[in-house]
Amino acid sequence: MRSSTSSSNAEGFVRAVPRGNWPVSCVIAIVFVLLVTAVWELRVRGMGYRPSVNETSDLWARERSRLDRPGIDMVIIGSSRAQFDFDLKTFADYFSIEPPVQLAMPGTNPMQLLESVAAAEKFSGTVVLGVTPALWFVPEGMPVEQARQAVGRYENWSPSQRAGLALSIPLQRLFAYQNQEDLKLGELLARIPIKNRPAAEANQPPLLPPYFTGIDGRRQARMWEQCDFGSPLALEIQRRWLGLFKPPPPPPGVTPEELQQMFGAFIEANLERLRVAVETLRSRGSRVVFVRLPSTGTLREIELGMAPREAFYERMLAVTGAPGVHFQDYPELSDFDCPEWSHLTASDAVLFTQRLMPILENALVNPAPVHRPRPADPALSPDSAPDRGNDTVD
Amino acid sequence: MLFNSLTFLVFFAVLLLCYGVLRSWRMQKSLLLVASYIFYAAWNPPFVVLLWISTSVDWFAAKRMHIEERNGRRIALLCVSLVANLGLLAFFKYGGFALENFQNVVGFYGMHFEAAAPDIILPVGISFYTFQTLSYTLDVYLRRSTPSKSLLDFALYVTFFPQLVAGPIVRATHFLPQCLAPRRATRQMLSWGLFLMTLGLFQKVVLADTMLAPSAETVFGWDRGPLAMLDAWAGVLAFSGQIFFDFAGYSTCAIGAALCFGFSLPDNFKSPYAAIGFSDFWKRWHISLSSWLRDYLYIPLGGNRKGRVRTDINLMVTMLLGGMWHGASWTFVAWGGLHGIYLAVERWLRSRFAGARWVHTFVGKVLLGLLTYLLVNITWVFFRADTFTRAKLMIFSMIGVIGDGAQVLATRQLLTVAVVIGVLVIMQWVHRSISIEAAAERLPNWAHGLVWGVMLVFLVLAQGSDNAFIYFQF
Numbered sequence: 001m002r003s004s005t006s007s008s009n010a011e012g013f014v015r016a017v018p019r020g021n022w023p024v025s026c027v028i029a030i031v032f033v034l035l036v037t038a039v040w041e042l043r044v045r046g047m048g049y050r051p052s053v054n055e056t057s058d059l060w061a062r063e064r065s066r067l068d069r070p071g072i073d074m075v076i077i078g079s080s081r082a083q084f085d086f087d088l089k090t091f092a093d094y095f096s097i098e099p100p101v102q103l104a105m106p107g108t109n110p111m112q113l114l115e116s117v118a119a120a121e122k123f124s125g126t127v128v129l130g131v132t133p134a135l136w137f138v139p140e141g142m143p144v145e146q147a148r149q150a151v152g153r154y155e156n157w158s159p160s161q162r163a164g165l166a167l168s169i170p171l172q173r174l175f176a177y178q179n180q181e182d183l184k185l186g187e188l189l190a191r192i193p194i195k196n197r198p199a200a201e202a203n204q205p206p207l208l209p210p211y212f213t214g215i216d217g218r219r220q221a222r223m224w225e226q227c228d229f230g231s232p233l234a235l236e237i238q239r240r241w242l243g244l245f246k247p248p249p250p251p252p253g254v255t256p257e258e259l260q261q262m263f264g265a266f267i268e269a270n271l272e273r274l275r276v277a278v279e280t281l282r283s284r285g286s287r288v289v290f291v292r293l294p295s296t297g298t299l300r301e302i303e304l305g306m307a308p309r310e311a312f313y314e315r316m317l318a319v320t321g322a323p324g325v326h327f328q329d330y331p332e333l334s335d336f337d338c339p340e341w342s343h344l345t346a347s348d349a350v351l352f353t354q355r356l357m358p359i360l361e362n363a364l365v366n367p368a369p370v371h372r373p374r375p376a377d378p379a380l381s382p383d384s385a386p387d388r389g390n391d392t393v394d
Numbered sequence: 395m396l397f398n399s400l401t402f403l404v405f406f407a408v409l410l411l412c413y414g415v416l417r418s419w420r421m422q423k424s425l426l427l428v429a430s431y432i433f434y435a436a437w438n439p440p441f442v443v444l445l446w447i448s449t450s451v452d453w454f455a456a457k458r459m460h461i462e463e464r465n466g467r468r469i470a471l472l473c474v475s476l477v478a479n480l481g482l483l484a485f486f487k488y489g490g491f492a493l494e495n496f497q498n499v500v501g502f503y504g505m506h507f508e509a510a511a512p513d514i515i516l517p518v519g520i521s522f523y524t525f526q527t528l529s530y531t532l533d534v535y536l537r538r539s540t541p542s543k544s545l546l547d548f549a550l551y552v553t554f555f556p557q558l559v560a561g562p563i564v565r566a567t568h569f570l571p572q573c574l575a576p577r578r579a580t581r582q583m584l585s586w587g588l589f590l591m592t593l594g595l596f597q598k599v600v601l602a603d604t605m606l607a608p609s610a611e612t613v614f615g616w617d618r619g620p621l622a623m624l625d626a627w628a629g630v631l632a633f634s635g636q637i638f639f640d641f642a643g644y645s646t647c648a649i650g651a652a653l654c655f656g657f658s659l660p661d662n663f664k665s666p667y668a669a670i671g672f673s674d675f676w677k678r679w680h681i682s683l684s685s686w687l688r689d690y691l692y693i694p695l696g697g698n699r700k701g702r703v704r705t706d707i708n709l710m711v712t713m714l715l716g717g718m719w720h721g722a723s724w725t726f727v728a729w730g731g732l733h734g735i736y737l738a739v740e741r742w743l744r745s746r747f748a749g750a751r752w753v754h755t756f757v758g759k760v761l762l763g764l765l766t767y768l769l770v771n772i773t774w775v776f777f778r779a780d781t782f783t784r785a786k787l788m789i790f791s792m793i794g795v796i797g798d799g800a801q802v803l804a805t806r807q808l809l810t811v812a813v814v815i816g817v818l819v820i821m822q823w824v825h826r827s828i829s830i831e832a833a834a835e836r837l838p839n840w841a842h843g844l845v846w847g848v849m850l851v852f853l854v855l856a857q858g859s860d861n862a863f864i865y866f867q868f
Contacts, residue, residue, distance in 0.1 A: 013568035015649070015658035018831040021839050022585030028843025029592075033850040040855075160436035163401040171400075178857060185856040186604045192806055199622075200801035252619050 041177050048226050049176040049183065052214035055106060055221075056180070057153035058165040063219055064154040066101050067120035073097035075123070077113050078130025079143075080106035081293040083221040084213065084343040086130070087353040094357040102219040104130055107208070107244075108147040109138045111273055116151045118277040124285040126364065131292045131316065131324075133307035134245060136274075139266045141248065142205070169217060182211040206243035210236065212340070222346040229339045237340035238297065245302050271319045278320040289363050290316060290324035291356070294333070299341035323363040330359055395436040397591075397647045398599050405433065406651065413655055419576035423550055426655065430555035434518070441517040444482060449552045451478040452527045456534040456541040468535060475531040479524045486516055491722030519559030521719055525686055527552050530566040532690055539567050547573035556651040560644045562662040562682035569657075577656030589846055590650025593830075596849040597643030599856045605814050606636040609807045614778050614788070620799040626791035628803055630771050632811045633778050635818055638667065641680070665822035667770070670762045671744075672736040675770065683719070687712050705741070710734035720777070725785060729776040736769060760823075767819065 053059065066072060074097060076082050082104035092099040103113055110129070117127060135143055153161070172178045181187070196204060212227040212234075227233045250259045278288050292313055295303055307313075309326075317324045327333040332355045336348050344352055395402045409429050416422045435442045455475040462468050484492075500507045530551070533539040542548040551569045579587065613621060613629020621629070645662035652659045662682050669675035676684040692712040698705040710731070717730020752758040772789070779785035790796050803811075825833060834842060 013572070013658045013660055015653060016831055017580075017582050017586045017653075018835045020835060020837075020842065022589065022842075023581050024839045025843035025846055026585045026588060028840060029846035029850055032844065032847030033854060036847075036851045037854055158437050159439070160395040160399060160401045163404075163436070164399050167400040167404060177854075180857070183855075185600065185852065186608070188855070189604070189806070189810070194805045194809070196805050197801050200625075200804060203800055203802045204804055 041175055044176050044183060049179055051173050051176050053169055053172050053217055054180045055215055057150045058161055059219060060105060060150040061154035061157045062165060063101050063103055067123040070122045072101055072123055073125040074100035075117055076100050076102050076104050076128045077110050078104040079108050079110060079132045079135045081132055081343060082130025084223060085293045085349050085352055087350045088220050090350060090353040105150055107143055109135050109143040112147040112151050114277045118280040126287045127281055129290045131290050131313055133312040134303055137267055137270055179211060207240050209240045212237060223343055227339055234339040241299050241341060271315060275319045278322055287364050288322040290322060292326040294327045294336050295342050296338045297341040323367040325359050325363050395433050398595055410654060423546055427550045427553060430553040433555040434558060437518050444517055445553055448479060448527050449549050451475055452531050453545055453548050456531050459534050460541045472535045479528050483520055483524045486520055488722045522561050522563055523552060523558060526563050542570050556648040557659055562645055562659055563686055564659060568660060572657055579654050579656040583653050587650040587653030591647050592846060592849050594643040594647030595853055597639040600852045601814060602636045602639035604856050605810050606632040609803055609811050610636050612802050616802050620787055620796040621791040622799040622801045623794040625801055625803045626788055628808050628811045630774055631815045634771050634774050635815050665826050667767050667819050668763055668822040668826040669766050670759055671766055672740050675766060687716050706738040709737045725776045725779060729773050732773045
């Protein structure tokens with residue numbers, strides 16, 4: 001549309017303003033938008049949404065920038081399980097420290113997050129690495145891209161973006177409709193059910209789980225109570241995990257053998273990156289500990305197939321020489337269930353963290369040898385953990 | 395600071411309030427200048443120094459040039475301005491590109507040269523304000539205008555925040571006279587300015603980022619072989635809409651923001667996808683750049699005054715450099731080159747079929763307009779693709795010479811592209827010769843308020859979008 005009714009004269013270029021009572025139009029527009037927004041807010045609250053801080057690269061960057069000042073005692077890295085299942089307050093109370101800086105990020109390969117922490121020269125505290133093996137060894141795609149975006153945002157964080165975050169958090173705490181995960185226009189449009197062409201269906205990205213958590217300004221995630229055991233939401237999320245936790249198709253022209261070789265080489269390279277990052281942290285006096293967090297149901301079976309314990313988790317410990325706590329090795333940690341197979345409920349997260357604390361402390365104080373699974377261990381018998389499949393692998 | 399950010403919303407409201415409170419025109423201009431520096435520093439504070447260098451060099455060069463009678467001295471002063479401005483542009487924008495090409499050339503001759511990869515951050519909007527200040531010095535050199543008498547006015551001209559980072563590229567002759575007398579926006583101007591800002595943000599956030607960008611990104615980001623013809627076309631059409639709404643949206647915001655302070659900025663777009671032919675297209679697309687290139691490059695090269703061959707060469711040189719202005723990549727040069735070829739072919743066709751009547755009929759115009767839009771879309775492939783390999787694959791997919799291409803877009807995305815692009819092209823044809831002001835005058839207040847309100851509701855729903863404008867990288 002053209003936008004010119006203008007002229008040039010001695011005063012320079014002059015734009016014409018169309019005739020009409022524009023202040024009245026402005027008032028009508030403001031009243032309209034306020035009304036519609038209020039109705040929309042009521043509607044989404046009726047659907048069960050509550051105000052929550054949005055999980056964004058800016059929020060991660062803000063937490064990461066806290067490591068640029070000395071005095072931080074503990075940092076958590078990992079993916080969503082480390083964000084849900086660790087209760088920051090319990091950590092703080094047990095170790096008598098400030099709550100750990102939460103740098104885990106949902107759905108990511110945390111390697112880049114760890115490397116960013118390793119590059120924080122003023123940080124020499126403890127690093128707790130939450131392990132979801134299938135994600136730590138994802139070579140590309142959204143899990144890598146999301147982490148890259150977050151680290152990139154931290155590295156190039158402009159004053160304007162900092163101010164934007166500070167201004168937006170109070171609004172997010174006030175209005176439920178500000179939920180970006182589910183209620184953004186793009187997400188709403190994406191939910192319109194229109195059948196895809198059969199050949200196009202296979203190329204669509206897997207659907208992410210719908211909103212089932214709230215987070216606070218320190219990035220502590222708490223599962224929403226509507227995602228309780230057996231709830232329709234929990235079942236829907238279970239279905240979506242099945243789409244997400246599967247290997248991507250091989251690139252065109254690559255045989256399965258070649259793919260296997262490429263992935264093997266990637267794993268070795270990834271383990272080397274892990275070793276270097278942990279070594280860098282240790283050289284500054286940091287302590288590092290791995291924690292394998294619970295998963296259950298069919299998802300657990302899939303994980304067992306995709307990332308056997310010996311080939312992934314155990315190798316992470318062996319390569320880095322860092323201690324690890326595997327939930328399966330401890331009866332008090334292995335009797336938790338996850339409503340949607342992957343994360344603990346809010347109350348279970350607190351209990352899990354409380355039980356974890358003395359084990360974690362012991363692992364940090366006596367880094368090796370850590371508790372290892374023994375076939376004869378009654379705590380590891382299939383009867384004590386019926387949902388968790390083959391207990392000798394992960 | 396992005397227009398589509400909460401930070402800008404607060405910045406703008408506070409600035410507007412302070413501007414309204416101040417009574418002294420000098421103080422108001424000083425406030426706008428300081429605010430513009432803050433606006434720019436909000437990306438990367440050290441880069442404000444570049445604005446100061448540009449401002450001071452051109453201020454002194456133009457002043458000296460105006461009083462200097464000796465031609466040699468005047469040329470030397472012009473060279474100082476050109477070297478300072480284009481030198482900064484070359485260093486920040488083309489340094490890495492030049493090094494990479496140098497390495498390729500010496501490698502071609504069997505030599506090995508590998509320099510450390512330069513870690514240069516491109517200052518936002520450097521191409522825009524460089525061209526803007528250059529036009530000032532060139533106008534003074536060519537005796538088309540006199541230098542500004544006030545450093546404050548000139549600094550504000552270089553830095554004025556609405557157009558600083560993505561245009562329109564404003565001429566000094568348009569802007570500086572506006573600084574002479576106090577400017578205060580009436581309630582009409584303020585409301586209309588706010589409406590234009592809403593319209594610009596709606597174009598950017600809702601239409602470009604939410605409706606079209608995902609399809610364009612999916613298609614141009616596909617790296618697993620050829621695409622199905624439908625998907626390839628949908629991706630290119632989506633990008634044609636995305637880049638229009640993104641860039642025109644910025645310009646509309648800039649015009650609206652300036653109007654809120656009583657300043658007038660010129661148009662940058664006039665229904666470009668309703669253009670009939672490429673000379674018409676360039677009178678409607680990024681007008682401030684195309685007129686800059688015409689006035690300071692094409693005409694000085696000889697324009698169309700030196701015969702047909704020379705005219706074609708001038709056109710090609712202008713368009714190749716215009717392509718290069720957009721980015722340090724050969725794909726942008728190819729984009730400019732294609733436009734140069736289109737313009738040259740159009741000139742030949744116009745002379746060959748000067749008497750054809752059908753060209754002037756409605757159907758003829760529509761057909762030629764659609765052909766123009768189709769050919770523009772071919773050029774967008776080179777503009778958007780990051781390599782020639784990908785561009786080639788896209789073109790082949792679009793003309794269907796590769797079978798078994800992948801279907802990558804969801805039906806919902808195909809429908810969105812069809813509806814948005816369809817409405818865009820139809821609206822541009824409807825408004826081909828009607829300004830937005832004229833169209834707005836036809837609406838009653840309540841309808842206008844409702845349209846405005848609906849756009850605001852969509853902006854509220856699209857919350858959280860802080861994608862940078864595409865043209866910031868240029």
